[in-house]
Amino acid sequence: MSNGRTIKLFLVDGTPLGLVTAEIPNWTGHILSAPRTRLSEALSRDEAGRTGIYFLVGEEAGRLKVYVGEGDCISVRIKAHAKDEDKEFWERVCLVTSKDFNLTKAHVRYLESRLVEITAANSRADVINATQPIGGSLPESDRADMEFFVAQLQMILPTLGLNFLSPKPALPDVSPVSPMMIPSELPVSPAAATAGAVELFLSHASTGVQARAVDVDGELTVLKGSLGTTQQNAQNSYGGLREQLILAGKLQIIGGDKTEFIEDVVFPSASAAAAVINNRNSAGPREWKLRNGLTLREWRDSLIDLK
Structure with a gap:
């Protein structure tokens, strides 16, 4: 410490x-x-x-x-x-x-x-x-x-309130994101054992969303290779951020209906990351899940219950 x-x-x-x-x-x-x-x-x-x-x-x-x-x-x-x-x-x-x-x-x-x-x-x-x-x-x-x-x-x-100089969180040495990845079958990352760090997954079969991230002390980094969608069936308050990431070359449209993260991208919240990936407003703590199936919110609540 x-x-x-x-x-x-x-x-x-x-x-x-x-x-x-x-x-x-x-x-x-x-x-x-x-x-x-x-x-x-x-x-x-x-x-x-x-x-x-x-x-x-x-x-x-x-x-x-x-x-x-x-x-x-x-x-x-x-x-x-x-x-x-x-x-x-x-x-x-x-x-x-x-x-x-x-x-x-x-x-x-x-x-x-x-x-x-x-x-x-x-x-x-x-x-x-x-x-x-x-x-x-x-x-x-x-x-x-x-x-x-x-x-x-x-x-x-x-x-x-100015964190732009803060170093990126230490990320696990993980294999590239695969469209067929199954969280429970992926090897545990060294970062999973790091205090304040947890691996997260977000997927939707209907849209082809398949994303992987690491949360370090409440700051979420979506990993390179994660897949999002271009489909939009609801409002997206983070649409402007999504467009900026596309213009910056950090998020790329592929196949007409999907987006792919070309590099690791840090987000200020789980909801911001989920909204960019899903292309709609998203309750990030309810959509991101740990490899054991718990949602991010359930995992956070369990930490409170233990004290």
Whole structure:
């Protein structure tokens, strides 16, 4: 079991949806998060005039979108984005600076490049940056310091509801999904024994749906090779997300009536994943099942009953 950590959140105006600062004891980093409607107040603060990086965060069609930037005076860059009609997606801004003023231009250029790279690799959000930042070079000791800085951001940002830097959950080394797979006959994955991880299956003979996923602490990853359907006989609130996955090449239409996951895809909930696969609104906890036949909801309820 890993050691506990302390993260200090300060509600600047006493409301959780307003200006919020976040810090970790003995870490020089400082984070300020604010809704776009409070941008003027956020940019009037001292930290907005420092060298640092920033995130512009928004959502379209159920998919998180992020722009990562840097600047010697980050307020100047953010004001420019606020006037940019091509960047109207964002609803929240997050400023990352240093309490001891030790971040230099070279440091933030390195951080910008790494954070774009990590966000894209984790696939939890679409990166809006038009190009991959160069990043530049740093001495070995400075690179180590900046990698530690990145690790702290990965720890602290999820407490603000921003998990796009969080690493993908550790997935089992499983065989490719087969249309004829029978959960009870598949070998048990090493991840099945990992705390907080459970293998899940979803299938419907009428539509040809045959999907496999891993749930880690409530975050569900649909595995590459899983099959969904193009048939739609009911409303799908996640239709926009489904279309975005198709446009991104992560979900491919095959044979005219099926979709196939070309890579592992992380979903914020079991229902979102089920809706994309079934192409209709779906109660994920009732549709996903463990290999023993229990639904995800029944399994969760059994954990409560054991305590």
